[in-house]
Amino acid sequence: MEQQIVKVKNKKGVRVIPGFGLSMGVTLTMLSCLVLIPLISIFVSASHLNFQEFIEVITSRQVVSGYIVSLSCAFFAAVINAIFGMLLAWVLVRYEFPGKRIMDGMIELPFALPTAVAGISLTFLYSDQGWIGSLFAQAGIKIAYTRVGITIAMVFVGIPFVVRAVQPVLEKLDRQYEEAAMMLGAGRVYTFFRVVLPELFPSLLAGFGLAFARGIGEYGSVVFIAGNIPYKTQIAPLLIMSKLEQFKYSDATAIALVLLLLSFILMFFINSLQIYMQRFHKV
Amino acid sequence: MKKKLTIFLLVTTITAISFLTGCGNGTKSESEHGTDIELLNVSYDPTREFYVEYNQLFSKYWKEKSREDITVTQSHGGSGSQARSVIEGNEADVVTLALAHDITAIEENGMIDSGWIEEFEGNSSPYTSVIVFLVRKGNEKNIRDWEDLVKDGVEVITPNPKTSGGACWNFLAAWAYEQQRNGNDEEATKEFIKKLYKNVLVLDSGARGATNTFVENRQGDVLIAWENEAYLSLQEHSDEYEIVTPSVSILAQPSVAVVDRNAKKHKTQEVAKAYLEYLYSDDAQRLAGKNYYRPSKEAILKEFSNQFDLNINLVTIDDFGGWDEAYKKYFEDGAIFDEIYEE
Numbered sequence: 207m208e209q210q211i212v213k214v215k216n217k218k219g220v221r222v223i224p225g226f227g228l229s230m231g232v233t234l235t236m237l238s239c240l241v242l243i244p245l246i247s248i249f250v251s252a253s254h255l256n257f258q259e260f261i262e263v264i265t266s267r268q269v270v271s272g273y274i275v276s277l278s279c280a281f282f283a284a285v286i287n288a289i290f291g292m293l294l295a296w297v298l299v300r301y302e303f304p305g306k307r308i309m310d311g312m313i314e315l316p317f318a319l320p321t322a323v324a325g326i327s328l329t330f331l332y333s334d335q336g337w338i339g340s341l342f343a344q345a346g347i348k349i350a351y352t353r354v355g356i357t358i359a360m361v362f363v364g365i366p367f368v369v370r371a372v373q374p375v376l377e378k379l380d381r382q383y384e385e386a387a388m389m390l391g392a393g394r395v396y397t398f399f400r401v402v403l404p405e406l407f408p409s410l411l412a413g414f415g416l417a418f419a420r421g422i423g424e425y426g427s428v429v430f431i432a433g434n435i436p437y438k439t440q441i442a443p444l445l446i447m448s449k450l451e452q453f454k455y456s457d458a459t460a461i462a463l464v465l466l467l468l469s470f471i472l473m474f475f476i477n478s479l480q481i482y483m484q485r486f487h488k489v
Numbered sequence: 490m491k492k493k494l495t496i497f498l499l500v501t502t503i504t505a506i507s508f509l510t511g512c513g514n515g516t517k518s519e520s521e522h523g524t525d526i527e528l529l530n531v532s533y534d535p536t537r538e539f540y541v542e543y544n545q546l547f548s549k550y551w552k553e554k555s556r557e558d559i560t561v562t563q564s565h566g567g568s569g570s571q572a573r574s575v576i577e578g579n580e581a582d583v584v585t586l587a588l589a590h591d592i593t594a595i596e597e598n599g600m601i602d603s604g605w606i607e608e609f610e611g612n613s614s615p616y617t618s619v620i621v622f623l624v625r626k627g628n629e630k631n632i633r634d635w636e637d638l639v640k641d642g643v644e645v646i647t648p649n650p651k652t653s654g655g656a657c658w659n660f661l662a663a664w665a666y667e668q669q670r671n672g673n674d675e676e677a678t679k680e681f682i683k684k685l686y687k688n689v690l691v692l693d694s695g696a697r698g699a700t701n702t703f704v705e706n707r708q709g710d711v712l713i714a715w716e717n718e719a720y721l722s723l724q725e726h727s728d729e730y731e732i733v734t735p736s737v738s739i740l741a742q743p744s745v746a747v748v749d750r751n752a753k754k755h756k757t758q759e760v761a762k763a764y765l766e767y768l769y770s771d772d773a774q775r776l777a778g779k780n781y782y783r784p785s786k787e788a789i790l791k792e793f794s795n796q797f798d799l800n801i802n803l804v805t806i807d808d809f810g811g812w813d814e815a816y817k818k819y820f821e822d823g824a825i826f827d828e829i830y831e832e
Contacts (some may be wrong), residue, residue, distance in 0.1 A: 316692065333706040334708075380573040432688070435689070436830040447652060448651040448652045450573060451651065452569075452821075457822075
């Protein structure tokens, strides 16, 4: 331990925040109180069920369909976010236009807005009587109270992740690469896919992963727009709530545990991929 | 510089901790010295307006009776989640919830003494309501009774009984109607209910949410709702809706109880009991009627005969063998409500 600290000190010189012991202590305490202990309590609470009961809860048809709805909608939402988020970041970084600062600030609104407010206003707009929904309704497309509606709510809450992940990388990206590519005869498409995208890809992936994970767990905004019909538009977090309403805490945590594991696997996979890509790219 | 930062960090941490632990105790110290009593009433969504007025009425009465000032704080939300919040440590002195089942859940945690339902008159339900239909003005689909709700093309809005106490009453009312019509043929009733829920467009998680879906987002042709909730919507948009009272309905009995463990801790047992008892006084009963709840006292209920349809054929939860039995049979996981959604 000692040696390591000395090493770090020598390497980096003076640090702004004092004391490895103190800062690490604060970090660990906060992390335990706010993240680790609550997460462990999920495991403890779910362990009130024996293995068979646990399997029964998480494989019941309604719960499985809840996972499928949550995962599929969150996946599509994350894909949409990745595409439009990147475009948004591109616009914000590469162009100057009036109102740019305001637009930049607005990206964070989905974080700041209570999700219920978002859900209620999205439902209001996208129901077949709403401003936007009525246009689609004429074409026979229903948005609110279908999986499309769920996806839209998830796109809303997830978009800042992608934009904020891609933006700084794009800012640092030297335009000379593109110019060079163009000069060497690459077309726009070729330049984008072979020069720009590989640079952005790790951050895009990180944003995608965060948006995906957020979508899986999203409850507040989705319940309003979902319709909540079993087997059709019932999301997994709603099933957790309904178990809680029935005072079945262990069942609720069992479902939560599976969601947690799914999100963890997902993030793990995406991070590994990201690290792999970065190394691969450097070589 | 380094030192300053360390001190700053320490100070903020300490103040944060002392603040977090400190505010938990702050509110209770007042009630202990007796002159200014605080009471927390944990209730469900649509009683908000009623209890605002009732609390004024009661504090006036209590001041005259015992010369003590009393402040009643109200908390509202979905009945089930309100019950859960009490179990998880919300220090309610009294609970006034949508159905007895939710109070029983608190009782099972040992916070309310058993036998609470006998403590006050009429199964501890000082005011009741019935389940009615709210339809759009003109009633285009000509909805008169439960059987009209299963017709093709009728869109119904009702919340999910698994997350909403109020929705359980809706389900049982429909069940009672069809049982009476077909002479207790349970399989046929299941089919009827299945068809009914096939017509449900949105299954909101709570009663207020369902009302919003129907009123604000203009979804569906008919909202199955508590009478008092329907009247509130009517009061706000009188020219847009009509209330239709079905031939058979259920007497929705919201229950009240003293949370004995908390009241003992706060030394508010006496006033908590008086608070609920006074709900049965003539003044309070009239106030309930004014807020579109049906007073449980016959004489006062008659005063409101213009407002309420008193000839309605009502079943009660006792016809279903009480809440425990009804909940097990219809709403538990894998019970009838889940069955009707299986393909």
